[in-house]
Amino acid sequence: MRRAAAIAAAVALGVSGVGADQLVPQPAPASAGWRELAWPFPRDGWPAGRAFRCEGGGCDGTELYVRAKRGFCNCEGGVADDDEVDRVADLDLITPRFAARAPGEAVHVGGMRGRARAYDLAMADGARHTATGIALSRRCDLVVAAAQGRGDANAMRHAALVFLKTPEMKAWMMSALDGK
Template sequence: MRRTAAIAVAAISLGSALAASLLWLYVPRHAAATSATPVWQEVTWPFPIDPWGKGKSFRCKAADCGVEVTLYLRAKIGLCNCATGVADDDDLDRMGDTVLLGEVSPLGSGHPIRIAWMNGRSRAYTLHSRGAPGKTLVSVVYNERCDMIAATAVIGHDRPETIEPRVIEFLGSSTAMHWAEVTLGL
């Protein structure tokens, strides 16, 4: 009987320890500066309509991304070079939507990116416009055949390289990909 009681106490202790460790692993930590998965909420498109039309806007709050980030997405049907896509920084600069935000200057060379099955380029810029909503931005342009998507992330600090992976991750998410598929007619 004592042996059975000892086994039961050991099993209950082990089960409690296991439950506590699993709870510790899966409960969010409010003390962390950023969450593992940023929360992007759709916000109103703030720009006037131009030949490319209205796009989609999303915001990631500082509590989720470490700094407030606003992302603007637009499809540009038939604008991309069907054979080469977004081949270099000149293509990226020409096809991107940095013009929506004012005067910018590149912080360096761009680099290739991949979002789902689509290829493109990404490049960081300093934002010079007075009254601009951020200090830097990341322009990401990627294409599906002759159609492309221009994504512009406005960032409230001068370290865009820290935010770019979160932007790329969101662009490959089901939310952004569903919009891209519907908009591009895929």
């Protein structure tokens, strides 16, 4: 019904049927189980990003925070090492007490390359969580993501990367890097 109304409105405005289809709200990203939340962190020197929570499956309860940091990367080498992931991946927004579990690994999302690294988090309430920090570069810009929860860090990393690779998220990340 909504689609028919959108098409009728577009035809009335003289827009082709192909363009009218783009007026219809797009479905949620294809990776099942993720729903968007409000950005939970206070303002800082970077624009707010997007936050998501996974409900069900192997990532149940995982929260994912994603944002662009334009002009923040080594333009030549991109994300060079694990120390850079430690510095930029926004884990300090979740808790200032985090420790890397092991060396990170190279990751790719769309045309961006970077690194992902697993962490143990000591939360303010005394709870222990695991996390994955992800830093991806494109030219002199970064997209950073932090996935955190009570589950297995490897499962969270996998679920977060699958979600970030959806066409909708890749399009949003490119748009955010372009300042749109």
